[in-house]
Amino acid sequence: DGGITQSPKYLFRKEGQNVTLSCEQNLNHDAMYWYRQDPGQGLRLIYYSQIVNDFQKGDIAEGYSVSREKKESFPLTVTSAQKNPTAFYLCASGPKYEQFFGPGTRLTVL
Amino acid sequence: QQPVQSPQAVILREGEDAVINCSSSKALYSVHWYRQKHGEAPVFLMILLKGGEQKGHDKISASFNEKKQQSSLYLTASQLSYSGTYFCGTETTGGYQKVTFGTGTKLQVIP
Numbered sequence: 362d363g364g365i366t367q368s369p370k371y372l373f374r375k376e377g378q379n380v381t382l383s384c385e386q387n388l389n390h391d392a393m394y395w396y397r398q399d400p401g402q403g404l405r406l407i408y409y410s411q412i413v414n415d416f417q418k419g420d421i422a423e424g425y426s427v428s429r430e431k432k433e434s435f436p437l438t439v440t441s442a443q444k445n446p447t448a449f450y451l452c453a454s455g456p457k458y459e460q461f462f463g464p465g466t467r468l469t470v471l
Numbered sequence: 472q473q474p475v476q477s478p479q480a481v482i483l484r485e486g487e488d489a490v491i492n493c494s495s496s497k498a499l500y501s502v503h504w505y506r507q508k509h510g511e512a513p514v515f516l517m518i519l520l521k522g523g524e525q526k527g528h529d530k531i532s533a534s535f536n537e538k539k540q541q542s543s544l545y546l547t548a549s550q551l552s553y554s555g556t557y558f559c560g561t562e563t564t565g566g567y568q569k570v571t572f573g574t575g576t577k578l579q580v581i582p
Binding site: 405406409 | 473501503505511512513514518520558560569570571573574575
């Protein structure tokens with residue numbers, strides 16, 4: 362089955378720890394994206410990548426880092442510098458004009 | 472800057488119509504519409520491009536006023552399955568979809 366997978370679905374971490382969220386797609390899309398979703402604030406773009414080994418900051422990149430070593434994979438690291446990391450994180454990929462979203466990872470920092 | 476959506480929430484009875492509006496302070500290249508059901512990922516509905524081209528859902532229509540930087544999503548003869556949160560996303564350049572999403576409109580259709 363083609364699609365986007367994110368793991369894990371729920372993630373708990375202690376404050377001050379870095380954590381990496383996985384995103385994999387087998388749709389052969391060049392572009393991939395990370396969004397953060399908080400109640401009442403919609404989707405906010407963290408990072409996006411148009412091609413392997415290249416990525417750009419979105420609107421809220423501070424405290425996050427990404428890599429794009431393979432076309433299929435776009436992991437997001439939430440660092441200890443992110444002041445309020447508890448949120449729902451969505452990964453997406455897509456051809457031009459459309460984005461396909463993964464099921465999301467709900468991160469809770471205790 | 473996020474586009475502004477209105478209304479923030481609306482309740483409809485089955486068969487009624489609704490309009491969701493999206494406006495931006497910037498000149499737009501495209502407007503995207505997505506629907507997210509509770510607990511699920513957002514799903515693409517349609518895109519409206521500068522110049523009039525549209526791609527997407529055949530049961531939902533939308534308009535794009537380039538001069539006013541506004542878009543409206545029209546939901547006619549609503550069904551229970553239309554319930555969810557609708558997001559508009561705007562793109563100011565014709566690049567690779569750096570889309571800025573609005574805060575969403577929560578739509579509930581009741582029997």
